[in-house]
Amino acid sequence: MNCESQKLLKEISILDFAVTEITLFLDTHPCNQEAMRYFTYYNRLKKDKMKEYADMYGPLTLAFAQQTGNDFLWTTQPWPWEGGME
Secondary structure, three states: OOHHHHHHHHHHHHHHHHHHHHHHHHHHHHHHHHHHHHHHHHHHHHHHHHHHHHHOOOOOOOOOOOOEEEEEHHHHOOOOOHOOOO
């Protein structure tokens, strides 16, 4: 894994933590508009970073895999033990 991919993974991890925490808050405060704006903003950032990562290094989740016909491209990329995600 190179420095850029590690940096991007760290950013995704931070955003994922923020989205998870605000989701838990919204479970108990569903009418809090400020929290909903926070969730919407950071969830969008997370999705954008995950798409950026998928475009550069391959998808982290199936949601960001590109579909071609009946196959997903992520299944044809090298697995980590085959040198993938480097």
